[in-house]
Amino acid sequence: MTAPAPKKLLNVLKGQREEIPPVWLMRQAGRYLPEYRALRAEKGGFLELAYDSDAAAEITLQPIRRFGFDGAILFSDILVIPHAMGQDLWFETGEGPRLAPRLADSRLDELTPAPQRLTPVFETVRKVRAGLPDTTTFLGFAGSPWTVATYMVHGQGSKDQSEARRMAHAEPARFAALIDEIVAATVDYLGRQIEAGVDAVQLFDSWAGSLSPAQFEKWVIAPNAEIVRRLKERHPDTPIIGFPKGAGGKLAAYAEGTGVDALGLDETVDPHWADRELPKALPVQGNLDPLALIAGGPDLESAVDNILSAFADRPHIFNLGHGILPDTPIEHVEKLLTLVRRD
Numbered sequence: 001m002t003a004p005a006p007k008k009l010l011n012v013l014k015g016q017r018e019e020i021p022p023v024w025l026m027r028q029a030g031r032y033l034p035e036y037r038a039l040r041a042e043k044g045g046f047l048e049l050a051y052d053s054d055a056a057a058e059i060t061l062q063p064i065r066r067f068g069f070d071g072a073i074l075f076s077d078i079l080v081i082p083h084a085m086g087q088d089l090w091f092e093t094g095e096g097p098r099l100a101p102r103l104a105d106s107r108l109d110e111l112t113p114a115p116q117r118l119t120p121v122f123e124t125v126r127k128v129r130a131g132l133p134d135t136t137t138f139l140g141f142a143g144s145p146w147t148v149a150t151y152m153v154h155g156q157g158s159k160d161q162s163e164a165r166r167m168a169h170a171e172p173a174r175f176a177a178l179i180d181e182i183v184a185a186t187v188d189y190l191g192r193q194i195e196a197g198v199d200a201v202q203l204f205d206s207w208a209g210s211l212s213p214a215q216f217e218k219w220v221i222a223p224n225a226e227i228v229r230r231l232k233e234r235h236p237d238t239p240i241i242g243f244p245k246g247a248g249g250k251l252a253a254y255a256e257g258t259g260v261d262a263l264g265l266d267e268t269v270d271p272h273w274a275d276r277e278l279p280k281a282l283p284v285q286g287n288l289d290p291l292a293l294i295a296g297g298p299d300l301e302s303a304v305d306n307i308l309s310a311f312a313d314r315p316h317i318f319n320l321g322h323g324i325l326p327d328t329p330i331e332h333v334e335k336l337l338t339l340v341r342r343d
Ligand code: CP3
Pocket: 025, 026, 027, 028, 029, 030, 031, 040, 046, 073, 074, 075, 076, 077, 078, 079, 095, 096, 097, 141, 157, 204, 206, 323
């Protein structure tokens, strides 16, 4: 019998340090890739791709084929959960997602749940699993309840998430009921991704930074802790990465309070500060500024060096601090890989 091929990224998530850190990039399957844009034009739109399991599997694999990243992330979106909870979902060209009816002026219990909308996603997971090299770690994901709720309440993205923040303060019982429903849907969704073949999962809390400390405790730490607790009951060996973007000084409390296995850091966090503040054994992921990757040149080299040196003594996964931007030159991604892998 041959030994299983090593998955460097999974090893790091389980607490092992790798000499050369594994690397993947948030939003690595997307618009900066010509092969993505070609398939999107053929299928007609983003949601058409996300719910077509052959197309979504192909897009998940595209950046692995081109760059040989250590991790593949499932091609889908955090907003498929509100869609499955019964809101309509569509993307306005050049603007972003829309959800209707929005919960600022309608009730959750008036929605008709549509869980079958998620079925193609699990099919995508099985197809990717079958096509992925043995050394590549496969990451599933979901949005965290607070971030998902901000879209469900406002019906679209917003600058300061004020509609959801208002509801959280003014109608805490109603808001808590919404958060509980999202927690339940998310646990079920991630559990089914794991059963279909992902190796680890990431919780994206893109708007964690917009809350006061007390509200952060209630709507970020507590619901994510509940997701971790329930997922670990069913899948104790599957690592969970938490990414509370903008959490800053609340990162250590988040890590301790939620029990996530690894912590994603955004680009506003000083990596040397993070290394000092966070438990020594805790794996971290991040945190190159996506704009340094667009700039390239000496700016990119020094930013990469700074991150590698800060995390030289702990389990570290190299990543961006947020998603790769559509105008990122492909050659800069190639250069980044040679810098991180010291080729
Ligand atoms: O990382 C990956 O490559 C996997 C797929 C993935 C997408 N969205 C695909 C996508 C992941 C992990 C996400 C997460 C996501 N989606 C988040 C959390 C992370 C973050 O970026 O803060 C959020 C807030 C969303 C909601 C969402 N989806 C918005 C606000 C938008 C519009 C803005 C934009 O970037 O176009 C999307 C669309 C979206 N999701 C695209 C992709 C590839 C672009 C679709 C296209 O036009 O082709």
